Amino acid sequence: MFLQIQGIKKSFGAGDSRVDVLKGLDLDIERGEFCVLLGPSGSGKSTLLNIIGGIDSADEGNLVIDGECLADMSEKKLSLYRRKHLGYIFQMYNLIPNLTVRENIEVGAYLSDKPLDVDELLHTLGIYEHQRKLPNQLSGGQQQRTAIGRAIVKNPDILLCDEPTGALDYNTSKEILKLIETVNQKYGNTIVMVTHNDAIKDMADRVVKLRDGMIRKNYMNEHKIPAAELDW
C-alpha cells in the first residue's frame, strides 16, 4: 500500500472549547490512485489533507507513505518529505505574486532532481503564451493552471488538491478537472482531492465520504467517468 492512514486523531482547542476534528481515521490509498475526499464544511477533510501534506500533525495515529512514517520525522525531514513526494494545489492558488507564471512553475521545478520540461508543461497547461505575466494579470483559471504546473513540475508522488475548483466557474472548473485527470493519467501521480462538490466523485478511483471527523463511506468507483462528462 502506498499511503496508509492508521487511527488518525486531531483536535483543536482545549477544555470546553475543544473540538475533535478527526476521530480516528483509517484509510489506504494505492499508488497512482485518484482519491476524492468528500464532505460538508467541518467534516475534517482539509485537516486530513494537511496532515497527509505534513503541514499539520496528528495528535494520535500513524501515517505511512511509501514505507516512511511521518510521525517520526523531524521538521527538516518533513521539509524533505514534502520536497520529494508532494505537490499542493489550493483553492486560492497561492501563487507568488511577484513572480511570473514561468517563474512560479520554476520555483517548483527547483525542488526536483528530475523536473518535467517547463516549456512542455506550459503547453500542456495551455498557459504558454501567458508565461511572462504576473499572477494578477491572469484569470482565476489561468492562475489555477499555473498552480497545478507548480505542483506537478517536480513530478510528485502525491498531488494534494484542496478544493481546486472552489473559486472557479463551471466551465473553468471542468477545464481544471480535466487537466488534473490528464496529469494523473500522463504522469501517474497519486491524487488526493478535497471537495464538497459531489459530482466530482464520479471521476475518482476511490471516494471517501467524511462527516464529523469520521469516514462514513470508503469505496472504489466502479463506474468512473471522464472529467469532460461531469455535470452539476
Add this chain to the structure above:
Amino acid sequence: MKNPLHKRLPRELKGELGKYLVVFILMVLTIGMVSGFLVADGSMIVAYNDGFEKYNIENGNFRTNQQIYKSQKEEIQNLGIKLYENFYIEEPLDNGSTMRFFKNRTEINGVCLMKGEFPKATGEIAIDRMYADNNELKVGDTLKSQSGKQTWKITGLVALSDYSCLFQNNNDSMFDSVKFGVSVVTPEEFDTLDQDKLQYNYSWIYDKQPKTEKKEKDVSEELMENIGEIVTLEAFVPRYLNQAITFTGDDMGSDKAMMIILLYIVIVIMAFVFGITISNTIRREAGVIGTLRASGYTRKELIRHYMALPVLVTLLGALVGNILGYTVFKNVCAGMYYGSYSLPTYVTVWSAEAFLLTTVVPVIIMLVVNYGVLRHKLRLSPLKFLRRDLSGRKRKKAINLSPVIKIFSRFRLRVIFQNMSNYLVLFIGIIFANLLLMFGLLLPSALSHYQVEIQNNMLAKYQYMLQVPVSAASGNKFDGLISLLEFYMDSRTDNEDAEEFSAYSLNTLPGKYKSEEVLLYGIEPDSRYVAIDFNDTKDTYESSENTTDTKDKKDEAGNKVKADNKNTANAEKESAAVYISSAYADKFLLHVGDTITLKEKYEKEKYLFKIAGVYDYTAALCVFMPRSELNDIFDLGEDYYSGYFSDTELTDIKSQYIGSVVDLDALTKISRQLDVSMGSMMGMVNGFAIVIYMVLIYLLSKIIIEKNAQSISMVKILGYTNGEISRLYILSTSLVVVLCLLLSLPLETVIMKVLFREMMLSSISGWITLWIDPMIYLQMFAAGIVTYAVVALLEFRRIKKVPMDEALKNVE
C-alpha cells in the same frame, strides 16, 4: 458610541510591539537628545548672558608695566570708568601647562564655585574646572610648579567669569583649555608667588554703559588714548574684543540649526517607514477595509484609524523624549559645553521653542506624511478593496528576466523589484546614517592628519612676533620715543637662523560667513623659509576707502582691478602680486588670477590683491608678498619688520618684546581644542548612526518578510528549507544593503565635502583640510555589514517562525 475600531489599536500595538518599540526608542533618543540640547543650550546662553550682571564682568582691561599711583587711578576714573585691580602672575607647572594666578575676586569678574571650596589659607588653590577636567585634576590633588619650589592643594573647581573660554592671549587663534589654566588663591598666597612676574592688570567698568558695539568701540578707543596719556600701557583689551569673554557666547547656539535638521531628517525617515508599514497593512487588510467601507465607514474614519498609532507613538516618544531631554540628556548636552567652555553653573530654563521644535513639529510631520500616504492608498473604491485589487488604474507588468538566469537569482531580483520603495527609503536612510558615521569617524582622523600636515609644512620651526610696547604708541611723546628706541635695540637677535619678516593683519569682508583675520607676510627676497619668487609676478594693487561692496572680487582675466565705488579716491600703486596660503585658497575656493579683497578690521579701508600663486601652507590663512611691498602698502617704513622666522629658538630677545611665538604647539591649537571639544561627542554620533541604521534595516526587512509571509509559507509547503527561503528573501535585501553601502560611499564623500566646508566656514577661524582616511570607508562598510548581519539573524528567526498555515488562509 465609541468607534469600535479603537479596540483594535491596543491589539495592533501588541501584535506589532517590536516595530513600535524600536521606532519609539529611536524617537525618544532623537527627540530627547535634541530637546536636551536645546534646553541646555538655551539655559546656558541665559546663564552666560545673565553672568555679565551677576558676576559683574568687566568692560575691559589694560595692563601697565608698573602699579599705577593713586592720583593716576583717580585721573583715569575721572574718564568715566571705575577701576579694579586684577593683577595676575603666570607660573609654568610641572605638567607642562601654564597657570595664571589671581587673587580671589570679590568686586569684579566674580568667580563661580563649581565644586569644593574657595582657598582659605596659603598653599591652597581653586582652579578652573575645565582645565582640571582636561588635566585630570580633582579637588584634593596637588599642583606643583615647574621649578618644584611651590605646591598648591586644590580646594575647589571654579569658573572665572572673565575666562569662559581659556584664551591665554587675546591674539590667539584658538583657546587652549589643556595647556593653559586660570586659578584663584588667597591674597597671602598670591604674595608668596614670584613677584617679578607680576602683571599689573586693571579691569574697568564704565560709569555709563555704551549702548552699541560701535559706540563701545569709539568710547574704548578714546579711552585708550586718554589712559595712554596718564600711564604707560602694555595691553588694552575692551570687552567686546576680549575672546576669553565673548568667544563662548558667539559659539553657543551655532550648532542649534544642525541639531534641528538632524531631528527632522530622522522624523521624516521614520514617517516614511510608517508610510511603508501602513501601505503593507492596507494591502494585508484590504478585505477588512473593503468591508468597512462597504458598511458605511468613511474614508476619513479609516484614515484616522490607521494614523492613530504612528501619531500616538510619535507623540508619546516626543513626550518621553522631552522628559528625558529635561532630565538626562540636558546634562549630557550641558556636559558637551562644559567640555569646551568654563561656564558657571546654570539653571534650567523651560524653552517653549524646544517644545515646539521637538514635540509639535515632529507630530505634525508624522501627521502630514501619514495622512498623505493613507489618503493616496485609500482612494480606491470599496469594491477594489474587497477584490484585493489595490494596483490602481494600471496593472503592473512584469519586468522581463531571461530564463537563462537561475531561478534563485530571478526570484531575488523579483523581490528587489517588488520592494523598490522600501529599498529607496533604506538607501536614503543608509546615506543619512553613514554620513553621521563618516563624520564621527573622520573628524578625529582629519584632525590628526591636519596636525601631521602642519608639522610637515611649517614656514619655520619658530615664528617670533615682536610686540611694540603700548607705551610707544600712546602716552607722552618723549616716553613713547624712548620706548620705541629701547624696543629696536632689545628686539635684535644675533642668531644666524633668524630671518626678518614684516606682517600686517587684515580681515576678509563680512558676508555669509563672519569676517576672518588674514595675516599678510612681507618676505625677504630669496627667503630661506618661504620659497617664492616674486620677480615675474608684477601686478596691480589698489586701496580704496569707503567702499560698500561686501564680496571678494575675482578677476579671472588678470587685468587691472579697480574698486567698485566710483566715488572712492583710488590710490593705485604698482605692486608685486601676492601668493596666498593653500589654506586660504581652499577655504574660499580661490585660484591664481583671482582678486581678493581684504579690509582693516575696524576701518572701512579695503585692499585688493591679485593672486599670483598658491603657497603650500595649511596652518593659517595668509598672504605672502615681498617685505618692501608690504611695508610700502601699509606705510610701515622701509626697514620695518614684525618678527623673525627661525628654525632654532631665539634666546637673546627680551621676553617683553615677544608678542607671541608661533610654533607647532600654537599652530595645532585649533585641532587640539576641536579634539577636546568634539572628540567625546564622536563616539555618541557613531552610536547614534548605527542605531538609526539598525532600526531602519530592521523595520524595512521586517516589512519585506511580512509582505511575503504568504509566499514564504507557500514555498515552505512546497518543501523549501528555511535556509533556501532565507537565500531568497534575506539575501535579496543583503544584496541591496551591500549595493546601497557601496553606492552611498561616493555620494557621502561629495555631501561630506560640502558639509565639512560649510562647518569649517561657519564655525572655525582658519582652515582644516578635509582628509578622509581610506580606512574610514572600510570601517563604514564593515560597520554596515556587521549591523546588517545582526538584523539578518533576526530576520532568519522571523522566516523560521512564518507558519505554513499562513498559505491556507485563503487570502491572495
